[in-house]
Amino acid sequence: MSLSDARGVPTSATSPESLALFETAMRQFQSYRGDAVATIDRALAGDPDFVTGHIFRAEMHTMLWERSVLPEVEAELESLGALAGGATERERAHIAAIADWAAGDWDGMGARLDRILADEPRDALALQVGHLSDFFRGERDNLRGRVARALPAWTQEDPGYGFVLGMASFGLEECGDYGAAEDAARQAIALEPDDCWAQHGLCHVMEMQARQEEGIAFMEGRQAHWAQDDNGFAFHNWWHVALLNLDNDRFDRVLEIYDAAIRPGQSEIQLEMLDAAALLWRLHLRGIDSGGRYEALAATYEAQAAEHGFYAFNDMHAAMAYVATGREKAAAALEQAAAAAAEGAGSNARMTREVGLPIVRAVRAFGAGRHGEAVDLLLPVRYRAQVFGGSHAQRDIVHRTLIEAAIRDGRHGLAQALVNERIALKPDCPFSRSLADRAGEDGI
């Protein structure tokens, strides 16, 4: 007899043990703790035909959003192809969504997960994978909308309800509804104290509102709930703590966090590398020496050159690492890979054409001292940069690079105008005020 999951969603599973392990893996995914794939592997070892298990495993791999996972995803699709006859309609829609992702149709994946959720809003996996796919694709309105559409079907008694509120918080924050985002995050944390995504959502609110000291205290004071040794998202939350310190000119603390928690090893995961690259580029723009850190990171990017041209957001960060370390040849090869990607088909081709390639070219121009060219490339795309994914806080690097290029190019009027805009958005940010001093100086 087919069984339903803990939220009452029908599945084709017949083994209660397999579904129990799926629930454990789901909670690991929701809390970013432990190894969810290892848990689902245990279920699949005893139940190789467990469709939900294969779907979970494939979707976990897609969530790294890099080329290296394609063989694993394709292997899972092959297994699922053989099992699809016994799958439910919802499970078959998941399989089609995974196939879309593997074919480079990331927007197709997001849309299919939305259609699943319209019929089954309590499909926790579709909701979280869909939410993260919205993040990777810069679907800001759907980060809020997808969760809002599903939330009324959930009750506080449902396992994982608090995590849904955590997702709601991030979507509201990205849409600029900071008050509602903060309320949702605080409610989520009250229900699930270890909800590191809700912690992250509220940290974003504090970043956007330039509540630096409060943000640092909020993050550091709750480390026990988000920075555990087995927390796979801790590197990114620490990145946010570093950002809050950076805007208060605490550069030693920024580097201390980088070494201890953002890049403690030589991770080859693009998602982790990009936060490292983004932080070092912010220091680079401010003329702060980060020692040999950028060299080590750029070397890892070079070793991962097969990723270039797969995802425009990763390409921008690789370009920064290359430019900051004088890797002209690697930067040229990266631009070539991005240009080829832009000519292709699929979601990344669109992202790269619209914003990724101009930004890679701008970063290279900036590195070569052609600041005017960097300005001209960045000005038309800066308001559209959400197309290649990431958060406002992450994409702020585009605005920072533009302002720095305008200052260095001696375009005082433009630099002042852009700084005025920044101060209007974040009047209390000490970094914005320091930019105002520089933009107004003569002979920059």
Ligand SMILES: [Fe+2]
């Ligand atoms: Fe973030």
